[in-house]
Amino acid sequence: MALTPPATLSPSKVSSFKDCALAFRYSAIDRLPEPPTAAATKGTLVHLALEHLFEREPAERTPVAARADLARASAEIRVDPEFVELALDPEAEAAFFADAARLVERYFELEDPTAIRPIGLELRLEAEVGGLRLRGIIDRLELDEDGGLVVTDYKSGKAPGQTYQQGRLGGVAFYSLLCEELFGVRPSRVQLLYLGDTTTIATVPTEQSTRGLRTKVSALWKAVEQACEREDFRPRPGPLCSWCGFHAYCPAKGGDPSLVAGVVAARAAAEAAAAAARDAELAGAPVALRVVAG
Numbered sequence: 001m002a003l004t005p006p007a008t009l010s011p012s013k014v015s016s017f018k019d020c021a022l023a024f025r026y027s028a029i030d031r032l033p034e035p036p037t038a039a040a041t042k043g044t045l046v047h048l049a050l051e052h053l054f055e056r057e058p059a060e061r062t063p064v065a066a067r068a069d070l071a072r073a074s075a076e077i078r079v080d081p082e083f084v085e086l087a088l089d090p091e092a093e094a095a096f097f098a099d100a101a102r103l104v105e106r107y108f109e110l111e112d113p114t115a116i117r118p119i120g121l122e123l124r125l126e127a128e129v130g131g132l133r134l135r136g137i138i139d140r141l142e143l144d145e146d147g148g149l150v151v152t153d154y155k156s157g158k159a160p161g162q163t164y165q166q167g168r169l170g171g172v173a174f175y176s177l178l179c180e181e182l183f184g185v186r187p188s189r190v191q192l193l194y195l196g197d198t199t200t201i202a203t204v205p206t207e208q209s210t211r212g213l214r215t216k217v218s219a220l221w222k223a224v225e226q227a228c229e230r231e232d233f234r235p236r237p238g239p240l241c242s243w244c245g246f247h248a249y250c251p252a253k254g255g256d257p258s259l260v261a262g263v264v265a266a267r268a269a270a271e272a273a274a275a276a277a278r279d280a281e282l283a284g285a286p287v288a289l290r291v292v293a294g
Contacts, residue, residue: 003029003228008133011174014220019240025233026246030264034245036082038096043156044082046103046195047139048073050154054118054140061113070104103156103195110193110200117143127181130214132221138175148188151175158196176205177213186210
């Protein structure tokens with residue numbers, strides 16, 4: 001029986017399909033749980049701290065304020081399941097927060113936050129492009145000195161080598177396409193800020209690059225649909241395997257793909273039980289409350 005394609009695509013899902021079709025299936029179609037990693041969670045923390053920084057008035061965006069915003073974000077992340085599941089020991093936890101502090105400090109080497117004019121932070125966008133729904137979260141959308149849109153994406157790691165830079169820019173170019181679809185304006189610049197080594201990689205979207213991205217997205221979606229129809233998602237062993245959380249199900253890593261069906265069935269049963277519980281609770285609620293909830 002053919003698999004059902006995901007309802008939407010995000011830049012990370014586009015990337016995962018190109019990197020490893022099997023990992024894409026496990027994440028986007030089977031929706032298998034992925035264990036959190038310290039690197040990804042640290043990135044979440046740093047993003048949150050910078051979001052708080054840009055919630056301030058321009059003159060208040062100082063290194064001292066950033067440290068306070070990081071402390072606020074740290075308190076928030078400590079109760080987040082993503083962090084809790086890491087189960088860090090005291091030494092690892094201290095190193096985790098110290099490294100996050102260094103990354104936030106390095107941000108100030110990349111740009112002057114008092115000169116930034118943000119119009120959107122952690123902005124969720126979704127639009128239909130060629131019959132496919134695309135979605136993404138822009139870390140920061142701002143206006144440049146001429147009033148043009150600038151898409152900024154923070155990266156907590158180090159910048160890739162020259163060979164891989166264009167691929168990394170593909171994600172923010174994806175956001176540029178969403179902006180053009182939703183706002184009718186092509187951004188004047190898209191940029192990646194790498195906090196790990198204080199490197200900025202930027203590019204200017206053009207009509208040609210946007211048209212090329214539309215073509216690539218359409219072709220990739222057709223490939224996803226074909227893979228779903230054939231149930232043909234093959235692993236692609238390589239360096240990225242060390243970051244993958246699906247080894248238990250991956251034949252290339254000695255895993256057992258037959259375990260996936262049980263995980264999917266258990267999740268479906270849990271979701272059905274939760275839905276039934278909500279329906280039962282609503283059925284027993286007063287009529288006025290049922291009308292509001294409906």
